[in-house]
Structures are given as structure tokens and as C-alpha cells.
Amino acid sequence: MTKKNEIIRKFKDLLSSLKKHNKFYYVEDAPRISDSQYDLIKKEILNLEDKFPYLKKIEEVNKIIGAEPSNKFKKVKHLFPMLSLSNAFNEKDMGDFLKKINNFLNLNNNNIELISEPKIDGISATLIYKKGELVKGLSRGDGYTGEDILKNLLTIKNIPKKINSINIPKLLEIRCEVYIGKKDFTKINDRFANPRNAAGGSLRQKNPKETAKIPLKYFAYGFGAVKPDTFKTQLEFLKKIAEWKFVTNPLVKISKNLSEVKKQHETINQLRSSLDYDIDGLVYKVNDLNLQKRLGNTSNSPRWAIAYKFSAEKAITKIKDITIQVGRTGAITPVAKVEPVNVGGVVVSNATLHNEDEIDRKDIRIGDTIQIQRAGDVIPQVLSVDKTRRKKESKKFVFPKHCLCGAETKKEISKNTKKQDAVRRCLKGYDCKYIAKEKLKHIVSKEAFNIDGLGKKVIDKFWNLNLIKEPSDIFNLNYDKIQNLEGWGKLSINNLKNAISKSQLISLDKFIFSIGIRHIGQENAKTLAGFFGSIKEFSKLFDSKQRKKKLLYLADLDGIGETQVQSIDNFFLNHTNTRITEKLINKLNVKNYSIQNIDGKFSNKKLMFTGGFKNMSRSEAKAIAENNGGKVLGSISKKLDYLVVGDSKPTKSKIDQAKILNIKIIFEKDWNNILNS
Ligand code: IVH
Numbered sequence: 191m192t193k194k195n196e197i198i199r200k201f202k203d204l205l206s207s208l209k210k211h212n213k214f215y216y217v218e219d220a221p222r223i224s225d226s227q228y229d230l231i232k233k234e235i236l237n238l239e240d241k242f243p244y245l246k247k248i249e250e251v252n253k254i255i256g257a258e259p260s261n262k263f264k265k266v267k268h269l270f271p272m273l274s275l276s277n278a279f280n281e282k283d284m285g286d287f288l289k290k291i292n293n294f295l296n297l298n299n300n301n302i303e304l305i306s307e308p309k310i311d312g313i314s315a316t317l318i319y320k321k322g323e324l325v326k327g328l329s330r331g332d333g334y335t336g337e338d339i340l341k342n343l344l345t346i347k348n349i350p351k352k353i354n355s356i357n358i359p360k361l362l363e364i365r366c367e368v369y370i371g372k373k374d375f376t377k378i379n380d381r382f383a384n385p386r387n388a389a390g391g392s393l394r395q396k397n398p399k400e401t402a403k404i405p406l407k408y409f410a411y412g413f414g415a416v417k418p419d420t421f422k423t424q425l426e427f428l429k430k431i432a433e434w435k436f437v438t439n440p441l442v443k444i445s446k447n448l449s450e451v452k453k454q455h456e457t458i459n460q461l462r463s464s465l466d467y468d469i470d471g472l473v474y475k476v477n478d479l480n481l482q483k484r485l486g487n488t489s490n491s492p493r494w495a496i497a498y499k500f501s502a503e504k505a506i507t508k509i510k511d512i513t514i515q516v517g518r519t520g521a522i523t524p525v526a527k528v529e530p531v532n533v534g535g536v537v538v539s540n541a542t543l544h545n546e547d548e549i550d551r552k553d554i555r556i557g558d559t560i561q562i563q564r565a566g567d568v569i570p571q572v573l574s575v576d577k578t579r580r581k582k583e584s585k586k587f588v589f590p591k592h593c594l595c596g597a598e599t600k601k602e603i604s605k606n607t608k609k610q611d612a613v614r615r616c617l618k619g620y621d622c623k624y625i626a627k628e629k630l631k632h633i634v635s636k637e638a639f640n641i642d643g644l645g646k647k648v649i650d651k652f653w654n655l656n657l658i659k660e661p662s663d664i665f666n667l668n669y670d671k672i673q674n675l676e677g678w679g680k681l682s683i684n685n686l687k688n689a690i691s692k693s694q695l696i697s698l699d700k701f702i703f704s705i706g707i708r709h710i711g712q713e714n715a716k717t718l719a720g721f722f723g724s725i726k727e728f729s730k731l732f733d734s735k736q737r738k739k740k741l742l743y744l745a746d747l748d749g750i751g752e753t754q755v756q757s758i759d760n761f762f763l764n765h766t767n768t769r770i771t772e773k774l775i776n777k778l779n780v781k782n783y784s785i786q787n788i789d790g791k792f793s794n795k796k797l798m799f800t801g802g803f804k805n806m807s808r809s810e811a812k813a814i815a816e817n818n819g820g821k822v823l824g825s826i827s828k829k830l831d832y833l834v835v836g837d838s839k840p841t842k843s844k845i846d847q848a849k850i851l852n853i854k855i856i857f858e859k860d861w862n863n864i865l866n867s
Contacts, residue, residue, distance in 0.1 A: 792820030801840030
């Protein structure tokens with residue numbers, strides 16, 4: 191072979207190797223070589239090209255190298271959060287859903303119209319149209335901030351780039367689910383476990399050209415921002431956008447009561463396997479958009495919708511052993527190690543046993559033959575024990591009284607019910623290394639610091655290598671050491687550095703949620719952030735005297751009861767907690783918390799409710815007050831601005847107290863007038 195031919199061959203080999211690794215990295219999110227090895231190939235190609243310019247005619251190297259897509263998508267704040275859905279698993283859950291809606295709206299209507307749509311098991315995205323032109327396409331991200339994936343979405347043929355119709359809203363945000371058809375998935379012959387993962391991989395693909403190779407489809411199911419907003423029902427909305435050439439799912443149906451809900455669920459379940467897309471249940475939505483608005487959202491999911499999942503897959507297996515797991519709150523969860531069994535396509539070898547009481551109640555023993563069930567992504571559960579197949583020598587399971595760290599565990603007495611908790615706990619907090627590790631996983635999670643690239647597995651790895659032992663270590667990582675670890679290279683380290691540095695600017699509510707005080711979830715963290723306002727004020731909890739004072743006020747906040755106050759006190763009484771939290775704060779820039787809608791009807795006012803209203807439930811009244819900038823308190827004090835008195839059975843002593851303290855009283859009809867004004 192001539193020298194020139196040899197060089198050309200080498201050049202082609204290198205290029206094809208680079209293309210192959212591009213695919214592993216960008217398409218499959220699963221690089222097979224380190225970043226530095228990858229860089230070497232690139233360098234060699236460029237060197238050859240430099241030396242032998244005739245190579246330039248062979249292939250446009252820049253298309254493969256130079257056009258390397260940026261590794262991060264631009265982050266864009268959603269106009270309205272993209273929430274998740276709460277789940278129903280049976281008819282009772284659906285009945286409860288209808289009851290809750292009635293309670294919230296203070297109705298007694300057994301015929302609230304629900305519209306059901308298949309719950310497509312894909313990846314959600316949102317499309318923003320201004321004057322009918324598609325201007326933005328975002329991924330869900332953490333629900334509040336998404337990524338700009340417009341270019342990738344544009345590869346989906348039947349997403350309208352322009353809505354060709356008159357009378358379209360000036361601003362229209364279409365929420366949709368992107369998926370890969372089951373048939374197409376089998377053709378891709380790739381290493382993704384299921385179509386959903388493949389769709390995710392393709393959409394998050396940095397190079398739209400790669401996305402275009404995978405046949406993505408979508409169904410539009412909802413809206414975010416719409417101006418002007420003229421739709422009256424979800425059904426009307428779906429029909430309208432179908433006219434505008436969006437793809438909507440044909441399997442929608444209105445149900446007016448529980449038995450119709452059940453019937454539709456069964457009908458679609460029958461059809462399920464014949465559909466070319468995966469669905470894992472039906473989404474039931476209140477059809478009337480006005481009622482949807484009134485119902486609003488909790489912090490994670492709308493009150494007007496629910497995902498009614500198809501029933502879980504079941505299988506029979508045998509318990510090989512029972513071990514325990516320690517959660518971030520110290521909860522000890524028993525886990526059955528079972529003989530691997532295929533449950534609806536997934537091989538299962540662990541099943542949760544929930545807690546000690548559950549094991550006692552079901553008398554579950556090592557060696558037992560059990561039936562397990564897997565619903566969605568959650569860890570499978572043990573449904574029942576087949577005692578007829580139990581051996582004579584089988585012994586009752588004795589629940590370990592110690593944590594994996596060796597400390598004694600306890601069952602606490604609930605403040606509210608005065609009953610003993612079913613869950614045993616290790617109370618060592620950060621002093622238990624098993625809890626500490628779980629706390630770290632919580633801190634980096636989406637809802638907390640949201641650090642891309644620092645998932646549960648990486649935390650496990652970094653923990654074992656002593657790279658991270660407590661939260662502040664995240665901000666002092668030894669990157670030289672990480673660089674030598676398998677799977678890490680320049681690119682991934684840079685990404686991690688960026689993600690970590692970004693996370694250092696955090697809002698006060700997220701910070702409070704992140705530090706993992708028991709009984710302080712996202713909602714309570716927001717309430718506390720609203721109360722403290724700044725990290726400086728919050729830090730007063732570190733000092734026992736100042737804490738006592740602050741805690742007195744906290745009990746007035748709606749949603750913060752004795753349990754929460756006690757839990758906050760316990761958290762800061764523990765020196766390890768305070769030391770770790772202070773160290774963490776030193777690494778951060780915690781943003782002050784300002785309550786939204788400050789210019790609402792009750793901005794900066796504190797309200798309290800007593801008595802029931804005719805037109806709305808207490809929960810709706812509370813939501814209205816908060817959406818208008820008000821704060822709702824749970825007890826009367828001088829700080830209160832208004833006592834709102836419903837006509838039905840108000841507490842007289844509260845009204846008397848309000849009068850003594852000169853607090854303005856708003857009666858039901860005034861309240862309605864204010865809302866309508
Ligand atoms: S309605 C939460 N309708 O399910 C706001 N969601 O678990 C209302 N999904 O993020 C969502 N099919 O991506 C709705 N017909 C459908 C859906 C659907 C799939 C996805 C969606 C959402 C997730 C919530």
C-alpha cells in the first residue's frame with residue numbers, strides 16, 4: 191500500500207472511531223473511553239489533517255469534531271411549573287380523589303365531570319408559541335427550570351412550527367409527552383432498556399442530528415401559559431389544538447362517576463397491549479377549567495388531576511434473607527432478599543417489608559414463599575405469604591434492635607396520636623454513617639441542591655473513597671483524585687464543577703428543605719423561609735436562647751405544629767447537625783426568600799380563619815389568601831391582621847379574643863365581596 195493510501199486509511203479509521211465514541215457519549219449517555227482518550231483521537235485527526243491537507247477532501251472533520259454540540263443546554267425558567275401527578279392504584283383511591291375535590295370546593299356533587307386520557311410513558315416537554323410561531327421548546331427539568339431543547343424537538347415532524355389559524359392566543363404553551371413507538375423501538379436495536387429511556391436519551395442528546403435519527407413522536411395533552419385564556423373545558427382545549435394540527439390522543443373520554451371511571455379504566459387496560467406506545471395508566475382531570483383553577487396545586491401536583499395506574503404485576507418467589515436499610519431520617523426499613531424473579535419484564539431481587547409491625551402482622555419469615563407486586567418504579571412489595579409451603583423448622587423473624595451503625599433503635603410516640611410509631615429509627619443523625627450517606631443523597635437531589643452528575647451512585651462511590659463525608663465536602667472536592675477514577679475525564683469533571691458551583695446559589699426555602707430536618711418537607715420549608723426571610727435570621731436557630739424565642743413564633747404558622755417545632759428544636763440541639771449546617775452555609779450564597787404575589791389583595795397581611803364558608807372549603811380559602819400574598823396563621827395573636835369568620839359554626843372565643851386585640855374581623859359576606867372586588 192502506498193504511503194498516501196495508508197494515511198487515508200488511518201484517517202478514516204480514526205474518524206469512524208470518533209463517530210462511534212460520539213454516539214456512545216452523546217446518544218447513549220454511556221461513554222466507553224475516558225475523556226482524555228477521546229481527546230487524543232481528536233488531536234490525532236487534527237494533526238493528520240494539518241500535515242496532509244488532501245485529507246480535507248475526504249470528510250468534513252468539523253462536522254464531527256468542530257460542531258461538537260455544547261454540553262449543556264441553556265436553562266430556562268418555566269412560565270408555569272411543570273408538576274407531577276399524584277397516583278391512584280385502585281377504586282378507593284379514585285373515590286378519595288373525588289371526595290377531596292368535593293371537600294376543597296365545598297361541593298357535594300357526585301357527578302363532577304372528569305376527562306380521562308392515557309398516561310403516556312414518555313418524556314414531557316413544553317412548546318411555547320408567540321402569535322402562533324413556535325419560539326421555545328423546553329424539557330421539564332426540575333419542574334421549575336427546564337432546558338432549551340427546541341432544536342431537538344424540531345426534529346419531530348408533526349410538531350407545528352407555526353399555527354395556521356385565526357383566533358389563536360397571542361401566547362400559547364402546549365405541554366406534551368414525547369415518546370418512541372414500540373415498533374420503532376424494536377428497530378433501533380439499541381442498548382436502552384425501554385422506549386422511555388430511549389426517548390429521554392434522544393431528547394437530551396446534545397446533537398439534534400443524532401436526535402433526528404431516532405423516530406420521536408408526541409401527544410399534546412395540556413397547556414401552561416395561555417393569553418388570552420378562552421378555553422372552558424379540557425375537552426374543548428384538546429379539540430381546538432387538534433384543529434390547529436397538534437397530535438392529541440384519541441382515547442379520551444368523559445366520566446361522570448366512579449363506576450364510569452372504573453369502566454373506562456378496564457376498557458383502556460384491555461387495549462393497552464395493542465397500542466404502539468407505552469402507557470402506565472390513565473390521567474383523570476377535572477374537565478371544567480374554571481374548577482381546575484379553583485382547585486389549584488399543592489407544591490408538587492395539581493389537585494384537579496390524578497394518574498390512575500394500571501394494576502401492578504405480581505409474581506411468586508422465595509425469601510432468601512431479610513436485611514435492613516437505613517433511610518435519611520434514620521428509619522429502619524426491612525428488605526426481603528428474594529430469589530430473582532421476573533415481574534412484568536423486570537428482574538426483581540429485593541422487596542420492601544415496610545416496617546417491623548408489617549413483618550409481625552403478616553408473620554413473614556426467612557425461607558417463606560411469597561407473592562410480590564411491582565407498581566411503577568417503586569421497590570416491589572410483599573403482598574402475602576403462602577404459609578402452607580412453610581417448613582416445620584421455620585422460625586419467627588426477630589427484628590434487629592440495632593442500626594447497621596450499632597446504635598440502639600427506637601420507636602417513637604407520636605405527639606398527635608400518642609401511639610407508638612410503627613417505624614423503628616436510629617436517632618444518631620449524621621453520627622450514623624448510614625444516615626449521613628442518605629442525607630447526602632437527599633442534599634444533591636433534584637428538589638434540593640439539584641446537582642447534575644452527582645447522583646446516588648456517585649455519592650456512594652465518593653463516600654467510599656472518602657471524597658465526601660458531609661455536605662460541605664461537596665464544595666471542596668479533590669478533582670485531581672476524581673480525574674484518575676474510571677469513567678471520569680476532563681469533560682465530565684468540568685460539568686460537575688459547573689453544576690456544583692451553580693448550586694451554591696440557593697434559595698432559602700430549598701436550603702431549609704435540603705438540610706433534612708424531620709417533618710420539614712418542601713411545603714413547610716417554604717413556610718419557614720417566609721417566616722425567617724434570610725439565612726441570617728434562620729441562623730439564629732443555632733443559638734439555644736434565640737432558638738427558644740423563635741420557636742415560640744413558629745407554632746403560629748399554618749402547617750407548623752408541635753411536631754415540627756419539636757423536630758426543629760431537636761435538630762439544632764444536636765451539635766453535629768449545627769456544626770455540619772454552619773459549615774455548609776459558609777460555602778453558600780443563600781438567597782433571601784420573598785413571598786410571591788406581594789401585590790395581591792392580602793399582601794403582607796396575616797389572616798386566620800374560623801367557621802365554615804358556604805362557597806368554599808377552608809383549604810380553598812387558605813389557598814386564595816396565600817395566592818393573594820397573605821400569610822395564614824393557626825392561632826390568634828397581636829400579629830394577626832384579619833380574623834375571617836365563616837357563617838357556619840365559628841369559634842366564639844376566637845372572635846372575642848380578636849375583639850380584645852383589636853383585630854379586624856371579616857365576616858363571610860365581606861370575604862366574598864373582597865374576593866369579587
Ligand atoms: S397532565 C402534572 N396528561 O405525566 C400536570 N400528564 O406524572 C398535569 N403525562 O409530567 C399533567 N401523559 O409528562 C398529563 N395525558 C397526560 C399525560 C401526562 C403523560 C406525564 C406528564 C407529566 C407526568 C406526571
